[in-house]
Amino acid sequence: MxxxxxxxxxxxxxxxxxxxxxxxxxxxxxxxxFSSLMFLQPSPPRLTRRSRLDEWLLLLLRALAILLLAFAFTRPYFRTQAELSLSDAPQRHVAILVDHSASMRRGAVWDDAITAAKEVIDGLEPTDEVSLFAFDEKLEMLVAPESLAGFDQNQRRQLVRNKLAELSPTWGASDLGSALLGVAERLESADDLHQTHAALQIVLVGDVQAGSQLDALQTSQWPESVRLEVHNVIPADISNARVRLIASQEEETDGERVPRVRVRNVAGSQIEQFEVVWKDGAEDRSRPVSFYVPPGESLVLDVPLEIGSSSPDRLLLRGDGPGLDFDNTFYQVPAVQEQISLAYFGSDAADDPEQMRFYLSRAFDETPARKIEIAAVETEAMPNWEIDAAPYFAVIAHSLSQTQQDGVNKFLEQGGDALVVLSSDDMVREMGAWLGGVQLLPPSDQNSAAKDSFALLGYVDFQHPLFVPFAGARYNDFTKIRFWRHRQVNLDEVKGAAVIARFSDDTPALWSIQRGEGTLYVMSAGWSRADSQLALSTKFLPLLSRWLELAAKGRLASQSYVVNQPVPLPTALGKRVVQTPTGDKIELAEQDTVFAATLVPGIYSLLDEGQETKFAVNVADSESETDPLDLQRLEQFDIALGAAPSQTTQLDRMRQLRDLELENRQKIWKWLIVAVLILLGVETWLAARRSRQPVQVMGDLA
Amino acid sequence: MSSASIPMENGSNTGAGRKKSSFIDPGSLMRMKNLELRARAIVEGFLSGLHRSPYHGFSVEFTEYRQYSPGDDPRFLDWKLFARSDRYFIKCFEDETNLRCHLLVDLSRSMTYGTVGYNKADYAKTAAATIAYFLSLQRDAVGLLTFDETILDLIPPRFRPGQIHQLMMSLERAPAGTATNIEKPLEQVAATVAKRGVVVLISDLLTPIGSLQKNLSYLRTRGHEVILLRVLDPREIDFRFDKPAMFHDIESGRDLYIDPDAARENYLSAFQEHAGAVQTICNQLGIELHQISIDRPLELILFDLLADRMKRGRGAVRQRRPAGGSS
Structure with a gap:
């Protein structure tokens, strides 16, 4: 029972x-x-002694009725089945996911996290499976969820402990979303493989900072069977500040360069007073600049630098709390201004706002990194484009003479890029052959409606390298750009033409043709005011910049990267070696197009046949956003937070369910209630008989 | 104050008690419905035994001179004496020969308590009626004020035909009130009665002591002679109940479970303490306090009153004032 x-x-x-x-x-x-109770106090009720119970039979009946009633409420039942054992309940599989991104370098956070992870292991039940993962931008599997042959649970746990001890924080940013998804998928697949139907649990140990990337969670559905428990390691001191150099035109005054620097202080920071200084390895290279940033705000300030001195390569923020200096250094490679020349084949005046050159010449401001000059070719002669004098990119806005066509062809063959803007129907007719057979549509096929009003871009190939930067949902709206006029052309005879964009009337707007090493882009409408609003659009400058980037090909596109960002490499001249900030030299294979081992922030140098190119690698900005992440954001992605039930808990639940079912079938409580009713009937009858009043008849009825 | 120090005047422990047979039993007296008849019966019984007492009457006559002090009414200067002695003297006359007596009767609900066949209110009414009747026989002016927490009825003291009848009617029709508030009637008397007289307050004084002292002293400073007759049921004095019961407070309506065996001692000590406090106040103010059990013959009250007057006549400081022009 x-x-x-x-x-x-x-x-x-x-x-x-x-x-x-x-x-x-x-x-x-x-x-x-009584007249007044003002002199009286209430007397407490007193127990009287009764050595003998008068109506012991009645009392017995009543007590028995109460006992039976209480017993009925306990819902008794008889066990008929065999006991459930622990192995009947599903196991629990716990994956410990440790954040080892750069922000874990703060103060004692890392030690606390390791301690927390070890506590999690200690708190596991003997039957729980355990695996270990670590993540920054990449997910790293340290102990696989699949059970290892020949390892029992204790050995596995020891293995996890050993791996934890070996683990150390990296300089990467934390991509929490994809790490969580990755672990959840691993857990699920391991569970599917072994058909264990285990309770799956991820225990996240880390600082769970606001800067963590969660984008991956948006793209995938969170598996329902996996629960997430967060062990948030919050440091005692939540202060943190970071420093960044702003890429802007520097002012030069009195022999000093004045680069601008942004310092950001996190909300809730204890420290408000800071100092920024330029450094070169060990020595200060400028006067320190002291300033005050309130918590939660950022400040842009000038940090002057003498021009004559050797260029410092890092910016150091002082005054941040102890142990919080992981993001206090900003590395930068002293900028060498690149002279870029752009050839413009067109006869329009540079100051005529009706024409294209006006906008082209204003599109590129001078920056510390580059200076763009536009060389206009107004005559029919071809300028001398020898190796050094060749332009970076050519824009062709009017019909080329034969010599020019040959010159540009040669330029393209050697790997140059050019853009042809078909600015009139005549130009199509004159240049059609050179462009590989571009023809105007016969007037009967031309869409007159588009001629009368305007056309929009109806199709854009966002896979094409030119439009890849616009692929994001925020940037891919080209419907604001109206084209008043465009040349309705037919590309049927052009070999190798890849249409990148089409107008809404399905005529090509932009296409590219491979010519030797180089690429020739053709647009059937320009950005002059008569043609379109393109020059006024927000897409204009990024599009031109993108053309320049694509034209740069091998050259190092940028000199500043973040940790773990692959650095695109220029075409090899010979044997290439990368020297890391720690002094290690990494030899690159010939076919390598990127350098991915940017593991540590600092200055890297790429050595290629005696040519040295430097680039700086910094900690990602998001790592400096050290405020704790609101866990509700995780819940928004349907992640079930909280601990998964352990095997014992599940066993208890199963037992309860089975017991409920058994009891439900037996229903002994009903018989007990019947017994109670009978007892009460007898009690009533007896009480009626014993009472003084002659209620014999009533008693009999009862 | 110990219980021994509080004089309890009832049928058994006074000197008059020995002549109990010569008094009318209050129980049988109370069976007389008519209050006036009752009063007359008592007073006549009293008068029949009065010859034994050497003291009767209220006033002792004499006049005196008092030295003039600035502010005295120059009308009362004795010019002949001034001529004789070259000093100013004021002629002090006795106020008047007739007594002005105010009977203050408490008719709160606690007064309706009684265990001897009649209640304290009946006894208090009879006592008041007796005193009124007795004084009216002496041609003294008697007034009446009945109260509970408010003033129920007010008859100013006069001596005129029909006054005593009006008093009796007022006493007879007086309803049983609710709680006791002794302050108001005392304030009222003190405020309205300018002429000095005798104030007889008949109450069980079963209220917190509170401002009793202030109000009584106010009366006293107005020159009134105050006599306090505290009427109590024998049960209130000895708390002789035999078994535990719910005790119902007839004033507040509160119920309390009381085991008399356990509560008696506390009750008696609290009661004595209260009584002691009242006694102390009366002693301080020169007020005669008579604590009377309602099984005590009513004639004895008249004896008490006369005895008080006599005591006052002998030794107490007389409070006099210059005789006014009016009577």
Whole structure:
């Protein structure tokens, strides 16, 4: 005999109540009126001694009724099946996911995290499976969820402990979203493989900072079976500040360069007073600049630098709390201004706002990194484009003479890029052959409606390298750009033409043709005011910049990267070696197009046949956003937060369910209630008989 | 104050008690419905035994001179004496021969308590009626004020035909009130009665002591002679109840479970403490306090009053004032 709700047995204690009431002297029936009770205090009720219970049979009946009632409430049942054992309940599989991104370098956070992870292991039940993962931008599997042959649970745990001890924080940014998804997928696949139907649990140990990337969670559905428990390691001091150099035109005054620097202080920071200084390895290279940034705000300030001195390569922020200096250094390679020349074949004046050159010449401001000059070719002669004098990119806005066509062809063959803007129907007719057979549509096929009003871009190939930067949902809206006029052309005869964009009337707007090493882009409408609003659009400058980037080909596109960002490499001249900030030299294979081992922030140098190119690698900005992440954001992605039930808990639940079912079938409580009713009937009859009033008839009825 | 120090005047422990047979039993007296008849019966019984007492009457006559002090009314200067002695003297006359008596009768609900066949209110009414009747026989002016927490009825003291009848009617029809508030009637008397007289307050004084002292002293400073008759039921004095019961406070309606055996001692000590406090106040103010059990013959009250007057006549400081022009 077992009980479903044993606690109800406590109800049996109420049999003490009739006994107690029997013993307590009742409130007397006598009632006196008295003039004033001002001199009286209430007397406490007193127990009277009764050595003998008068109506012991009645009392017994009542007590028995109460007992049976309490017993009925406990829902008794008989066990008929064999006991459930622990192996009947599904196992629990716990994956410990440790954040080892750069922000974990703060203060004692890393040690705390390792301690927390070890506590998680210690708190596991003996039957729980455990695996270990670590993540920054990449997910790293340290102990696989699949059970290793020949390893028992204790050995696995020891293995996890050893791996934890070996683990150290990296300089990467934390991509929490994809790490969580990755672990969840691993857990699920391991569970599917072994058909264990285990309770899957991820225990996230880390600082769970606001700067963590969660984008991956948006793209995929979170598996329902996996629960996430977060062990948030919050440092005692949540202060943190970071420093960044702003790429802007520097002012030069009195022999000083004045680069601008942004310092950001996190909300809730304890420290407000800082100092920024330029450094070169060990020595200060400028006067320190002291300033004050309130918590949660950022400040842009000038940090002057003498021009004559050797260029410092890092910016150091002082004053941040102890142990918080992981993001206090900003590396930068002293900029060498690149002279870029752009050839413009067109006769329009540079200051005529009706024409294209006006906008082209204003599109590129001078920056510390580059200076763009536009060389206009107005005559029919071809300028001398020898190796050094060749332009970076050519824009062709009017029909080329034969010599020019040959010159540009040669330029293209050697790897140059050019853009042809078909600015008139005549130009199509004149240049059509050179462009590989571009023809105007016959007038009968031309869409007159588009001629009368305007055309929009109806199709853009965002896979094409030219439009890849616009692929994001925020940037891919080209419907604001109206084309008043465009040349309706037919590319049927052009070999190798890849249409990148089409107008809404399905005529090509932009296409590219491979010519030797180089690429020739053709647009059927320009950005002059008569043609379109393209020059006014926000897409204009990024598009031109993108052309320049693509034209740069091998050259190092940028000199500043973040940790773990692959650095695109220029075409090899010979044997290439990268020297890391730690002094290691990494030899690159010939076919390598990127350098991915940017593991540490600092200055890297790429050595290629005696040519040295430097680039700086910094900690990602998002790592400096060290405020704790609101866990509700995780819940928004349907992630079930909280611990998964352990095997024992599940076993208990299963037992309860089975017991409920058993009890439900047996229903002994009904018989107990019937017994209670019978007892009460007898009690009523007996009480009626014993009472003084002659209620024999009533008693019989009862 | 110990219980022994509080004089309890009832049928058994006074000197008059020995002549109990010569008094009318209050129980049988109370069976007379008519209050006036009752009063007359008592007073006549009293007068029949009065010859034994050497003291009767209220006033002792004499006049005196008092030295003039600035502010005295120059009308009362004795010019002949001034001529004789070259000093100013004021002629002090006795105020008047007739007594002005105010009977203050508490008719709060606690007064309706009684265990001897009649209640304290009946006894208090009879006592008041008796005193009124007795004084009216002496041609003294008697007034009446009945109260509970408010003033129920007010008859100013006069001596005129029908006054005593009006008093009796007022006493007879007085309803049983609610709680006791002794302050108001005392304030009222003190405020309205300018002429000095005798104030007889008949109450059980079963209220917190509170401002009793202030109000009584106010009366005293107005020159009134105050006599306090505290009427109590024998049960209130000895708390002789035999079994535990719910006790119902007839004033507040509160119920309390009381075991008399356990509560008696506390009750008695609290009661004595209260009584002691009242006694102290009366002693301080020169007020005669008579604590009377309602099974005590009513004639004895008249004896008490006369005895008080006599005591005052002998030794107490007389409070006099210059005789006014009016009577």
């Amino acid at each position: 077992s009980l479903l709700y044993g606690a109800f047995l406590l109800g049996a204690l109420t049999i003490a109540a009739p006994l107690l009431f029997h013993l307590i002297r009742r409130t007397p029936k006598a009632r006196y009126e």
